[in-house]
Amino acid sequence: MTSTLRVSPAVPYARMLSVGSYRPERVVTNDEVCLRIDSTDQWIQERSGIRERRYAAADESVCDMSVAAALIAIERAGLQPVDVDVVILATVTHPYPTPSAAAEVAFRLGTNGAAAFDISAACAGFCYGIAMAQDFVRGGSARNVVVVGVEKLTDWIDLDDRSTAFIFADGAGAAVIGASDTPAISPVVWGSDGGQYQAIAMTQSLIDYRENGGERFPTLSMQGQQVFRWAVSEIAKAAQRILDAAGISADELDAFIPHQANMRITDAMIRTLGLPSHVPVARDIATTGNTSAASIPLAMDRMISAGEVPSGGLALIIGFGAGLVYAGQVVQMP
Amino acid sequence: MSDAILTGLAEIINEVAGVPLSDVTPSKNFTDDLDIDSLSMVEVVMAAEDKWGVKIPDSEVKNLNTVGDAVDYIAKATA
Numbered sequence: 001m002t003s004t005l006r007v008s009p010a011v012p013y014a015r016m017l018s019v020g021s022y023r024p025e026r027v028v029t030n031d032e033v034c035l036r037i038d039s040t041d042q043w044i045q046e047r048s049g050i051r052e053r054r055y056a057a058a059d060e061s062v063c064d065m066s067v068a069a070a071l072i073a074i075e076r077a078g079l080q081p082v083d084v085d086v087v088i089l090a091t092v093t094h095p096y097p098t099p100s101a102a103a104e105v106a107f108r109l110g111t112n113g114a115a116a117f118d119i120s121a122a123c124a125g126f127c128y129g130i131a132m133a134q135d136f137v138r139g140g141s142a143r144n145v146v147v148v149g150v151e152k153l154t155d156w157i158d159l160d161d162r163s164t165a166f167i168f169a170d171g172a173g174a175a176v177i178g179a180s181d182t183p184a185i186s187p188v189v190w191g192s193d194g195g196q197y198q199a200i201a202m203t204q205s206l207i208d209y210r211e212n213g214g215e216r217f218p219t220l221s222m223q224g225q226q227v228f229r230w231a232v233s234e235i236a237k238a239a240q241r242i243l244d245a246a247g248i249s250a251d252e253l254d255a256f257i258p259h260q261a262n263m264r265i266t267d268a269m270i271r272t273l274g275l276p277s278h279v280p281v282a283r284d285i286a287t288t289g290n291t292s293a294a295s296i297p298l299a300m301d302r303m304i305s306a307g308e309v310p311s312g313g314l315a316l317i318i319g320f321g322a323g324l325v326y327a328g329q330v331v332q333m334p
Numbered sequence: 335m336s337d338a339i340l341t342g343l344a345e346i347i348n349e350v351a352g353v354p355l356s357d358v359t360p361s362k363n364f365t366d367d368l369d370i371d372s373l374s375m376v377e378v379v380m381a382a383e384d385k386w387g388v389k390i391p392d393s394e395v396k397n398l399n400t401v402g403d404a405v406d407y408i409a410k411a412t413a
Contacts, residue, residue, distance in 0.1 A: 046371070047371065047373065223392075224372065224373070225372055225373070225375075225376050225392050225395065226392050228373050228376045229376050229379075229380060229392070232376070232377065232380065233380060262373075264373050268373075268377060
């Protein structure tokens with residue numbers, strides 16, 4: 001005789017309960033970046049909108065920054081670490097293929113052995129994590145999920161490369177996703193275009209680095225114009241699809257929080273999307289640089305703290321980057 | 335045909351980079367004369383692609399140094 005399997009009870013809705021972030025202490029100005037590249041403060045600001053960024057300390061790890069951001073998010077959610085069932089950590093700069101950063105972070109947070117894993121979706125990683133977290137909560141696989149976006153890009157960029165050195169930086173952001181009585185996270189719109197895998201890529205693999213006798217440690221390279229074109233055309237269209245999936249118009253948004261890739265990309269996306277001028281736009285990149293998976297929660301936390309977006313307001317978030325990959329959703333702000 | 339393309343291109347460049355319409359003449363270099371940087375150039379190219387239904391791949395964009403180069407390219411592509 002075959003028994004009927006029990007399945008986890010579904011929950012109707014999930015929401016973002018809180019967000020927290022961690023910015024490394026050290027502020028690095030454009031003038032300091034220009035000590036190593038042939039550029040100027042003015043050129044960098046015109047090309048990227050970046051005035052300064054934060055660099056992590058040499059002994060400050062991806063896990064250290066993650067724990068700092070996640071502890072704030074858990075506290076703001078009114079939860080204890082033992083209430084967390086899953087830790088999803090999005091990064092491309094954890095320096096070990098295994099074990100995951102998430103397992104260490106789950107342990108250091110003081111969770112009760114929460115399920116933990118890393119995801120590799122570059123600058124879209126946070127939004128990929130939110131999509132999974134919402135499904136875990138709604139599907140009954142977890143009560144509360146911590147989603148961390150974290151990068152220590154300074155370990156993986158060439159500080160003498162004038163095309164990338166001024167863009168990338170370090171930081172961490174985290175959100176807690178839990179059950180909700182009302183709809184608070186839209187369906188995710190996501191995808192990839194692996195045909196453009198070389199648009200943002202490492203200069204070589206670590207195996208190649210070892211085999212060639214330690215020549216040229218692998219660093220991040222980027223085809224700026226190619227990425228710009230993709231972001232302004234395809235990602236702006238994806239943003240519209242997110243609004244369609246959420247069943248709202250751009251006019252109803254309380255914030256637009258795109259991945260902080262480049263201020264010029266943000267401005268061009270606003271034009272392509274036809275975003276109404278009354279919708280506040282995240283411009284955290286000016287003082288934070290491009291922190292890949294961390295940029296959206298960092299920007300979100302800044303906007304909430306500054307009172308630029310109200311609790312309960314609707315924010316369109318969209319991440320896009322190396323892969324190429326993208327993901328986004330409309331999220332009700334905690 | 336080329337005159338119409340030049341006029342259309344001038345409108346795009348004006349919209350993207352704020353360059354006065356009368357400054358957009360065939361001999362002008364995008365970078366040196368019109369101060370259009372690489373990212374603005376991508377926006378100009380994308381708008382041109384939409385307007386004339388042509389494809390201008392990134393590999394070609396770097397060969398378009400002057401307004402005249404771009405007019406010729408679009409004229410050929412739409413011929």
